[in-house]
Each structure stands twice: as structure tokens, then as C-alpha cells.
Amino acid sequence: WDAAVIEKSLPVKIALTTLSVPTIKEMVVNRPIDGRLVREWFEELGQAQAIKVNQQIMIGVAEGEGIDEMVRRIRGTAKNRYRDGILARSRREIESVVRTSVSGVVNNVRQATYRANADVVKAVQWVSTLDYRTCEVCAAYDGQVFGLHDGPRPPQHYGCRCTTVPVCKSWKELGFGFKEMPASERAAMNGRVADKVTYGQWLKGQGRQTQEVALGKRKAQLFRSGKLGVRDFVDDRGRILTLKELEALD
Template sequence: MATINEGFRDELIAHRVHLTRYEAGVVSKLVAALSTDDAELAARLLVALEDVPAGAVSVKKLTQVLAPVRDINRKAVTRFFGELGQVLKDFTEYEAGSGFDLMKSLLPEVVGERGLLKKIDAGQAYVRTVTEPFHGYALKGWTDKLEADRFARIVNTVRTGLGSGIAPDEIVKSVRGTKARNWQDGALNKSRANASAIGYSTLAHAAQVVREQTAAANDHLIKAKQWLSTLDNKTSPPCRIRDALQYTPDNQPIKHGIPWGDGPGRLHFHCRSTYTLIFRSWQDMGLLPDDLTSAEKERMNGEVPAASTYPEWISRQRASRQDDILGPVRGKLLRSGGLKLTSFYTEAGRWLTLDELRQRDAAAFKRAGLE
């Protein structure tokens, strides 16, 4: 029988997997919103270049000439962060509710009946998300920084092109990119990558704000935190060394010397780490023997779950969850075909297609009844 701490950890890992999908979809839409006015920006830039005087042009003069372009850039960045703000409102509300519901589903009913389980205010979590810094800036700071960096990139590209004697229409292509390459060969593409990193990190920051407030509101039920890193070929060294390490509720190391830093989700850009809460034993929660069944007492022993890798975690999940994460064919190959999770990837970490898997191990498909 799994303990409450084991169950909570496993559900949080599943939540992190689904959150990764959610983040990808949201960030893709946000970056598309940032690029909505690129055609107008390119047209204004071409017109503005007609007013650029011959010879060397200072950054100050060029900035003045490109004022219409700067206005469009500001509008695009404002739209990006406006839509991100609305996403954060919905996201913090969802995270606050799902975190509470998960604890309520795992803890014995008596915990809720005694009023021991506390739900946080999602509105307060949202305010903290947008006002507290992450990676050095609060959300307003990231707005200003993205706007300034994006415009500076445009100015520098234009100045370089003018200095090299490039024609105005070619300079515009250097800024926006070309349709043949899906606009990815222009200076603005770097700003899209920066916006994407900001989007991912903001959502991770929001998730951790909710987690921190939930832990603080229920500190009478919690004795420790345990770092959970997504262990694959993309995991950063700082996250690898922290995986499964324990920290006190106020983020002090337990039996090791590795600092918490900015915490999971905020340790670096696009950090995919999270953490689980280690609940106290039923005795340390102040519950009485008659409050619980024997099974509930056994599940609420306060023990810390043993370290678990992602392949180990997914191997013990229910079939429907395996199919949801891996796809139904790979799910059957995992359960009945004798394949391990690592078999679905190349040594470089690339996800193998089903045809490639079949070429590598046709017998596994037969064992899984897929032939």
C-alpha cells in the first residue's frame, strides 16, 4: 500500500508532465501574439528607411527615425504581456484549486473535518506572481526588458545593414526574416526565443508561488520538501544534483549542503523541476488513534519516499496514464512488449517514431499484440 507521501509525489510528477504540455501550447500562442504585427512593423521600417540620411548614422538619430517602428514594437510587447497576465490569472486559480483538491483526496476525511487543511487565496497568489522577481525581474521588468531588447535588435540590424551598403528591402528581410524560412532567419526570431523563455519561466514561477503559499498555509501538516527533477538528457546539472534532496519548509538543506537557490521552476530559465511536500505522521499532526482506520495510520507514517527516476515512475502508473503520456502503442510496448522507457529514445535523446521502433525490435510489437 502506497503511503500518502508516495501518492502525493507520484501525482505531482504526473501533474508536471501535463503542465509541460500546457506550457508548450500557451507559450506558442503568446509568441504568435507577439509576432502579429511583424508585417506592419516591416512595412513601417521600409518607409522609415527612406528618411535615413546618407553616410554614417548615429544610434540616437536612427532611433528617432525609427520611432514609428518603436511604437509598433511597444504595441506587440504590450499585447504579449497582456495575454500572459490573463493566462496567469486563470492558471493560478487552477493551480490553487488542484493542489488543494489533491491533498484533500489523499488525506483522511478527518483532516478536513477538523479544519486542518487550508486552501489559499488564488488572487493573492496571482498578485505575488506578477510582483515578485524571478531571474532578477518582476513581470513589469521583463516587459520593459523585452521591449527594449527587441527594439535594440532592430536598430542594430538596421545600422549594420546601412553600414554595409545593403538595400533597404534586404535590411527589412534581415530584421523580419524571410517567408521561405518561416521568418526564423531574421533578428526578430531571437526576440521570439527570449519571449518563449520568459513565458515558460513565468508559468513555472506562478506554479511555485502557489506551491509555496499552499505549503505555508498548511505548515502544521508538513515537515519537509523534496526536490523533484525531470531526469532526462535535457536536465541541467544544478537540477540533477538536487533531485530527491530534502529541505525544511523554509528551504534549509536537510542532511546535505546544497542550497535551495531560487527553488524548483526558477533555478534557471525553463526549469522543469518541482517539489513534493512531505506530510507529517498522523501522530505529529495531532490526530488521535480513534480518528483513523488502521490503513490510514499505515499510509500516514510520515516517511520520505525513496528516490525514483522517471522511468521507474512511469512503469508503475496505471495503463490509461501511460497511454496518455506515451501514446497507446508505446504504452502497450511498455506493459506487454518488454520495452523500457529508454528504448523509445536514441542515445542522443531523440524520440523514435513507431516505424523506427518496429525496425529495431519487431518482436516487441508481436509480444504486445500489435502485429
């Protein structure tokens, strides 16, 4: 798939280097994601779920609840479609672990594919989701271009939805006389926008409520003032600055 993305960006067909199945399998099994292997993510999830269930049973016993009440505490209630129990929360955690694991594996393979085709791909661009759920770190990275061997990569955190796209060499750099490709589009929560629109530019065009949900009330005020952009909310190491630090910048 990643090789196809590169091919789509080129005016002529070029033989690209693809990764072998054993190489991809090795990445899935042995390449850490946020410091842990995929199996460790799921092992920890199982342990955490067992601990939570045991905690609820102990609470139920201490409060003199019957079996049915303890089951409702763990499974949830029919009234709320079983969304209010421990297992419902565990399903959400499982979804987040799966999302993070898939993101990590896909991005590991993606980076290796880009590097294997360094004769065509010169850099990597960060792409964040344009909605109010994107964290400040990912919002700051959106649209930034990093070298093939440096800079941050997704996933940056548990449940990260970010990805990267290849920055291919220009036609001139590749030795072709073609005109540059016209700009394309990218998805946002309320429609499609030009692909060069960054998270900060997109957020600037949103209403006050969306800005405050995304950033918090005070940070949204600083953002609307025009004195600080979303990239100012994070330092060079990817640390989110405190309000006190931001107000000092302002």
C-alpha cells in the first residue's frame, strides 16, 4: 500500500522497493511501539481487566450486594445498553489498544518503505486528524516535514490516530520536465479542505465552541488572539507547555 502511495505521486512508473513478508512480520512481532511490543500491550490489557473485575467484586462484597448486582456492576445495565459497566470500558480500552498497535505496525512498515525508496522519497510529512479530539502534540506536528531518519513518528500516545505521508522529490530533482502536480484535498470533521491546510489553519476557521473543546478555554483565548499558534503550545521535545509558560510567551 505504501509503495502505491509513492507511485501515485509520480508522473511515470518507477520500480520501487517493497518490503518482504518476513520483514513485515518481524516488525509486527519484534518492533516496539511506544516502548512495548504488541503482545505486551495485550497482556497488560488482560491483567488490567482482571484487576478491575476483582476490584468491583470486592466492592460489591463489602457493600453486601448480591450476585445480580455485582454482575450489573461488571457487565453494565440494560437501561444503558451495557455501556456503564467495567466490560464496556474494557471494550473501549481494547479498541484503543488495537488502534494504537495497528498504527504502530503500519507506521513502522511505512517508515521502512520510505527509507528503502530514498532515491524517490526525500522526507516525511506528519498528518493529524482535523477534529477537536486531536491532542495538542499531534496538532502541533500536523503538516511538519521531517527527514527520513529523524523527527517524531506516530503513534505519539495511546489511541493516536496520526499517520505520515511521503514527500517525494520534485520532477526536476528526479530529472523530469513535468509540471508539478496540482494540490489535492484532505478530510476534516466537517468536510474536505486543501491538503496544505494545517491543523492550526483549520482550527482558526472553526467556531469558539470547537476551539475551546480542542484546546481548553484559556488556550483557545490565546489562540484566537493571534499571538500564539498551535505549534507554540508544545516545546521542541514534544512537551505540552503549561498555561503559565504560555502566558509568559504571550
